[in-house]
Amino acid sequence: MRDNPALVGRPVAVGGRAETRGVIATCNYEARAFGVHSAMSTMRAQKLCPQLVLLPPDFERYRTASRQILDIYREYTPLVEPLSLDEAYLDVSGVDRCKGSATLMAQEIRALIHKEVGITASAGIAPNKFIAKVASDWNKPNGQFVVRPQDVDAFVAALPVKKLFGVGKVTAAKLSRLGVETCADLRSWRLVDLSREFGSFGAALYRLCRGIDERPVRSDRIRKSLSVETTYVTDLPDLAACRAALPALIDEFFRRFDRAREPRPVHKAVVKIKFADFSQTTVECVAAAPNAGIWSALLDEGYVRRGLPVRLLGVGVRFAETGLEQRGMEQITLFGDDEIS
Numbered sequence: 001m002r003d004n005p006a007l008v009g010r011p012v013a014v015g016g017r018a019e020t021r022g023v024i025a026t027c028n029y030e031a032r033a034f035g036v037h038s039a040m041s042t043m044r045a046q047k048l049c050p051q052l053v054l055l056p057p058d059f060e061r062y063r064t065a066s067r068q069i070l071d072i073y074r075e076y077t078p079l080v081e082p083l084s085l086d087e088a089y090l091d092v093s094g095v096d097r098c099k100g101s102a103t104l105m106a107q108e109i110r111a112l113i114h115k116e117v118g119i120t121a122s123a124g125i126a127p128n129k130f131i132a133k134v135a136s137d138w139n140k141p142n143g144q145f146v147v148r149p150q151d152v153d154a155f156v157a158a159l160p161v162k163k164l165f166g167v168g169k170v171t172a173a174k175l176s177r178l179g180v181e182t183c184a185d186l187r188s189w190r191l192v193d194l195s196r197e198f199g200s201f202g203a204a205l206y207r208l209c210r211g212i213d214e215r216p217v218r219s220d221r222i223r224k225s226l227s228v229e230t231t232y233v234t235d236l237p238d239l240a241a242c243r244a245a246l247p248a249l250i251d252e253f254f255r256r257f258d259r260a261r262e263p264r265p266v267h268k269a270v271v272k273i274k275f276a277d278f279s280q281t282t283v284e285c286v287a288a289a290p291n292a293g294i295w296s297a298l299l300d301e302g303y304v305r306r307g308l309p310v311r312l313l314g315v316g317v318r319f320a321e322t323g324l325e326q327r328g329m330e331q332i333t334l335f336g337d338d339e340i341s
Helices: 042-048 059-076 100-116 129-136 151-157 169-179 191-198 202-209 239-261 292-303 325-327
Strands: 012-015 025-026 053-055 080-084 087-092 123-125 144-146 225-236 266-275 280-286 310-319
Touching: 012 042, 025 042, 042 053, 059 087, 059 100, 087 129, 100 123, 100 144, 123 129, 123 191, 129 144, 151 225, 151 266, 191 202, 225 239, 225 266, 239 292, 239 310, 266 292, 292 310
Parallel strands: 012 053, 123 144
Antiparallel strands: 012 025, 080 087, 225 310, 266 280, 266 310
C-alpha cells in the first residue's frame, strides 16, 4: 500500500496462490473486515472476499524496512530484542531521551517510522514483556497503549486467558472446560493444581495471570528451534505417502541446519502434521542427534491420531536450553501448542 497508493482502501493480502494450496501470510484491515486473517488458506480467503487483491511475498523489501526500523530503535536504546521482521521489545529504562518517558519515546519512534519508512506502527508500553506485547495490540492500527505499574493487576485480571503466552486453542479449550475464562478466574487456582493439570506450563500460567514476567530484554536473543515444513498441492493420502515424502523434508532440514551453525546441542526431534480437515498435531521426543529413523517413528505416532490424508508435514528440532532460559517463560515458536489430544 505504501508503494502502490492505488491499493489504499482496497482489501489486500500477501500469500500463496489458491491453486498451489497457498496460505495468507498477512492482510490489511480492509481484508480483515471480511474475516480474512493470517494462516488462513488463500482459497478460503478468496471465498470470504472475492475482491481480495492477492500479492506474492517480497521478503527483500520487508528486510529492508525491518533494518530501517531496527536502526530507529537503536537510536534510543541498545537493548532491542527483535521478535520478527516487524516486532521487537525495547528496554528504555534509564534512557534520558524525552525526559525518560517511555510513552513519549514510543510516540517519537512511531513518528520516525512513518516519516522514514513510510508505514504506521503500534506500541505497547508496560513494565514487562508480556504486558507490553498485549498492550501493543490494544490500539491497532497506528496507536499505542500504556499500562502503568499501578494498573497492571487490574489490567491483567480482566484479560481472557487466550491472551497468555503459550495458550492456544487446545489449552484455551481445556481451561474453559475447567471454568477458566479470564486471568482473574485463573488466579483462584493453586500452583500445585495448575502443575497437575498442565505440567511445567502450569508454573508459567500461575505467574502470567498475575502479570509476572521477569524475562529481560535481550539483544542477543537465541534461536529456540529450527524446522522446515511443506504444504502439498495434493493431500498425501496415507501413511505410506507421508513416509515417502519425509526424506525430501529431512534433506532440506539438514541444509538449513548446516547454514545455521547453531552452537547449542539439539535436545528434541519434532514432527508436525496438518491433516486434510486442518486439524494438526506435533510429536516430539528427546534426541541429541535426530535421524530419519527417529523422525519416521514420530511421523507414525502422529499420523494414527487422525489417520486422515495429510496436507502439511514438518520436521524440526528444539535446542537445549541454558539454565537462564529454563527459568524464563519464552513462548514456544516452533509449532505452537495446538495439538490433538
